[in-house]
Amino acid sequence: MIMSMSWFKRFCAVNIPLVATALLTLSLLSILLLVISKGMTHFSVKPIYQVSHSSFASPVLGMVQNYGAKETDIFWFDPIAKELQSSRMALSEQQITLHQQTFVIKTRTGKLLFAQGLMLDDAPFSKEAWQRLLDENNAFTKQIEQLNSKIYPLELRFAQYSERNIPLSAPVFARLQAELETLHEQKRHLQKKQQQNRTVIQFSDGATADFPVSKIALIWQPNAMSFGEKMWFSMGEFWRFITSDHQAVSGSAGIFPALFGTVLMVFLMTVFVMPIGVLTAIYLHEYAPDNHFVSGIRVIIINLAGIPSIVYGVFGLGLFIMGLGTQIDQIFYAQNLPSPTFGTPGILWASITMALLTLPTVIVATEEGLQQVPQTLRNGALALGATKYEAIRFNVLPMASPNILTGAILSIARAASEVAPLLLVGAVIYAPTLPVDDIFPYLHLERQFMHLGVLIFDSVFHSANTFDSQSMMFAICLLLIIVVLSLNVLAAILRAKLRRRYERYS
Amino acid sequence: MVKLFKSTKPALKKLTAEDISVEISDLSVYFGKKSVLRDISMVIPKHRITSFIGQSGCGKTTLISSMNRMNDLNKNHRCTGSITIDGQNIHSKKINVAKLRTQVGMVFQAPNPFPMSIYDNVAFGLRLQKQIPRRQLDEAVERALKNAVLWDEVKDQLFASASILSGGQQQRLMIARALALKPKILLLDEPTSALDPLATLHIEELMQTLKKNTTIVMITHNMQQAARLSDYTAFFHQGELVEYADSDKLFTQPKHKQTEDYITGRYG
Ligand SMILES: Nc1ncnc2c1ncn2[C@@H]1O[C@H](COP(=O)(O)OP(=O)(O)OP(=O)(O)O)[C@@H](O)[C@H]1O
Numbered sequence: 058m059i060m061s062m063s064w065f066k067r068f069c070a071v072n073i074p075l076v077a078t079a080l081l082t083l084s085l086l087s088i089l090l091l092v093i094s095k096g097m098t099h100f101s102v103k104p105i106y107q108v109s110h111s112s113f114a115s116p117v118l119g120m121v122q123n124y125g126a127k128e129t130d131i132f133w134f135d136p137i138a139k140e141l142q143s144s145r146m147a148l149s150e151q152q153i154t155l156h157q158q159t160f161v162i163k164t165r166t167g168k169l170l171f172a173q174g175l176m177l178d179d180a181p182f183s184k185e186a187w188q189r190l191l192d193e194n195n196a197f198t199k200q201i202e203q204l205n206s207k208i209y210p211l212e213l214r215f216a217q218y219s220e221r222n223i224p225l226s227a228p229v230f231a232r233l234q235a236e237l238e239t240l241h242e243q244k245r246h247l248q249k250k251q252q253q254n255r256t257v258i259q260f261s262d263g264a265t266a267d268f269p270v271s272k273i274a275l276i277w278q279p280n281a282m283s284f285g286e287k288m289w290f291s292m293g294e295f296w297r298f299i300t301s302d303h304q305a306v307s308g309s310a311g312i313f314p315a316l317f318g319t320v321l322m323v324f325l326m327t328v329f330v331m332p333i334g335v336l337t338a339i340y341l342h343e344y345a346p347d348n349h350f351v352s353g354i355r356v357i358i359i360n361l362a363g364i365p366s367i368v369y370g371v372f373g374l375g376l377f378i379m380g381l382g383t384q385i386d387q388i389f390y391a392q393n394l395p396s397p398t399f400g401t402p403g404i405l406w407a408s409i410t411m412a413l414l415t416l417p418t419v420i421v422a423t424e425e426g427l428q429q430v431p432q433t434l435r436n437g438a439l440a441l442g443a444t445k446y447e448a449i450r451f452n453v454l455p456m457a458s459p460n461i462l463t464g465a466i467l468s469i470a471r472a473a474s475e476v477a478p479l480l481l482v483g484a485v486i487y488a489p490t491l492p493v494d495d496i497f498p499y500l501h502l503e504r505q506f507m508h509l510g511v512l513i514f515d516s517v518f519h520s521a522n523t524f525d526s527q528s529m530m531f532a533i534c535l536l537l538i539i540v541v542l543s544l545n546v547l548a549a550i551l552r553a554k555l556r557r558r559y560e561r562y563s
Numbered sequence: 564m565v566k567l568f569k570s571t572k573p574a575l576k577k578l579t580a581e582d583i584s585v586e587i588s589d590l591s592v593y594f595g596k597k598s599v600l601r602d603i604s605m606v607i608p609k610h611r612i613t614s615f616i617g618q619s620g621c622g623k624t625t626l627i628s629s630m631n632r633m634n635d636l637n638k639n640h641r642c643t644g645s646i647t648i649d650g651q652n653i654h655s656k657k658i659n660v661a662k663l664r665t666q667v668g669m670v671f672q673a674p675n676p677f678p679m680s681i682y683d684n685v686a687f688g689l690r691l692q693k694q695i696p697r698r699q700l701d702e703a704v705e706r707a708l709k710n711a712v713l714w715d716e717v718k719d720q721l722f723a724s725a726s727i728l729s730g731g732q733q734q735r736l737m738i739a740r741a742l743a744l745k746p747k748i749l750l751l752d753e754p755t756s757a758l759d760p761l762a763t764l765h766i767e768e769l770m771q772t773l774k775k776n777t778t779i780v781m782i783t784h785n786m787q788q789a790a791r792l793s794d795y796t797a798f799f800h801q802g803e804l805v806e807y808a809d810s811d812k813l814f815t816q817p818k819h820k821q822t823e824d825y826i827t828g829r830y831g
């Protein structure tokens with residue numbers, strides 16, 4: 058007993074740091090693994106089963122979750138309501154069958170339809186025929202868009218003429234109207250032809266329905282896919298997930314606006330925080346006198362990092378939005394009042410609030426870097442006739458740059474993962490427009506934006522009933538991790554390069 | 564070599580205003596409460612080599628740093644008395660300190676290469692002054708490196724980082740860096756302490772050439788060097804100027820006991 062005790066003690070004395078490190082690594086890895094595996098299922102191809110149950114009038118098609126447990130979740134397509142429903146019921150093996158011939162149809166609005174059969178122009182479904190129909194449809198869409206680009210300027214002129222009260226009988230006006238009419242006629246014709254490309258969907262209860270090709274985004278047959286096809290399809294799903302628009306009505310749409318909003322917010326935050334943080338640190342370390350007041354300020358800055366982030370959110374709301382934004386509106390955007398322009402949450406205020414939140418990090422990291430630059434190096438520059446500013450600019454700052462980048466990395470990581478303050482100052486669950494578009498001035502800093510963290514938040518609390526909301530939550534987590542990680546890796550590579558350049562001098 | 568110039572060398576007392584480069588009068592320097600230099604009065608003759616010798620910690624570096632006001636960087640620093648360079652008091656408000664330092668070049672006791680290429684190190688001072696065409700800058704850098712006897716060793720790696728150089732090479736790089744600005748006065752703090760005899764010889768030859776149009780002040784712990792190279796030598800002891808004379812005289816017939824003890828190696 059005593060022997061084993063001393064052995065245990067010795068083990069602890071030597072290995073506690075090791076064990077702690079191992080535990081930490083393990084927990085980190087398990088978090089990552091959980092997020093990755095759960096997140097990836099969002100893009101996997103799920104089989105569609107035929108389920109018979111007394112509560113269904115006829116067998117339905119659906120996705121099955123937790124099969125084998127006492128209660129099985131099924132997400133089934135209701136052929137009458139033409140919508141996905143979720144139910145929880147006990148199912149036996151006999152009640153579930155898997156048919157090769159099952160179609161999943163994704164509409165352009167992100168809705169899913171499960172079908173037993175599919176006819177394309179009176180012929181059974183084949184990939185080639187579907188591709189042909191899709192190409193044709195895209196060609197129509199393109200032609201219509203071309204027509205639109207002719208129609209819109211004309212309509213604008215039309216509206217301008219009527220505004221100036223030019224009589225309808227004027228020859229210019231008449232010609233314009235005729236031109237517009239023919240264009241509209243062409244457009245109607247094209248649209249009609251586009252609608253003629255139809256599919257016939259057969260639902261599980263045997264009923265059929267006509268469905269125009271133009272409304273379909275994607276068709277796949279999950280039960281008939283080979284492993285390679287499934288992989289390819291998953292990659293496509295992932296690509297669509299990060300590049301396509303978010304539709305508030307459906308859970309399975311893309312999250313591009315949120316990805317874009319997150320990256321843009323972090324970018325703007327960096328643009329705001331880095332110059333201010335670095336300049337403040339330079340002032341504190343190089344120029345400020347060495348007295349109690351300055352050391353007091355330093356203590357305050359370090360402690361600012363400990364303030365809960367939600368407090369920053371409230372602060373941003375109060376000072377920037379209600380204070381500054383309202384003032385800006387009254388001075389520059391008076392014509393829009395009472396509807397506010399800057400006096401409302403938006404990406405500008407969000408990124409400034411986050412910049413404020415991460416400012417201490419940057420200042421502390423930069424000061425650390427400045428401290429590491431040897432005094433002899435500054436003296437060398439000064440002895441060659443450099444002013445203090447020149448010595449800092451050409452000698453001190455380059456050597457402190459690895460630390461400055463460390464500050465940037467830390468602040469980016471913090472800003473990308475905060476959610477609470479963003480909810481107060483500009484992040485929303487659904488924003489109809491991106492903060493960047495092709496309308497002058499291209500960057501609309503007053504607009505609200507979507508954010509990955511906010512979407513996660515939202516999917517936890519609000520849309521837990523759709524079949525893929527949970528996997529979507531993990532998928533967004535995965536994406537958030539990827540974004541933060543890749544930003545960090547980028548900065549770390551840059552920092553390593555700079556370090557190698559300067560390490561021999563300090 | 565010294566012999567060559569000997570005939571034209573006036574005694575310190577007989578220098579005319581024209582022959583004086585730096586005039587120090589009643590200079591006392593304090594770092595905080597500590598008095599480092601006390602009532603130093605001396606003249607540095609123009610276009611000559613003047614050596615400062617003395618025990619470690621006696622204030623030699625402090626004195627030459629006063630001449631380009633590098634001491635100002637120390638927040639505890641305080642000084643009384645005056646230093647006049649070419650008739651101008653360098654403590655006057657009108658003086659642009661950065662400009663003063665380009666004219667009074669300094670090579671520090673320990674090499675402090677900048678974290679940049681060899682070329683950029685030498686070009687640093689010139690680039691701060693004004694826009695110089697690339698060709699001219701190349702020439703200036705080459706000339707400075709050749710003068711500092713470093714050119715042959717680095718001509719193939721001008722754009723390599725200066726940190727790859729050896730200690731002795733770095734010391735010569737520091738000399739080249741100061742020379743590039745063509746200062747009127749050059750302050751050298753133990754410039755050959757890390758050099759082998761051959762490189763030392765080269766640097767000494769360089770100083771002989773430079774003194775045609777540059778005033779050189781050199782700190783050295785090498786008595787032979789001071790004797791053979793410098794025109795005048797000043798001996799300091801614990802912050803005071805003990806003896807200052809023609810090198811030949813100081814090393815052959817020192818007036819003070821302390822000087823004699825020091826140069827004969829009885830202490831220090
Ligand atoms: N920045 C400083 N702050 C306080 N004291 C200083 C400072 N620099 C030098 N001293 C003091 O001033 C005195 C003279 O120093 P200095 O560097 O001028 O000596 P030195 O003659 O150059 O010595 P060495 O031959 O060893 O280089 C020393 O006692 C030193 O401790």
Ligand SMILES: [Mg+2]
Nearest residue numbers: 623624672752
């Ligand atoms: Mg010294």
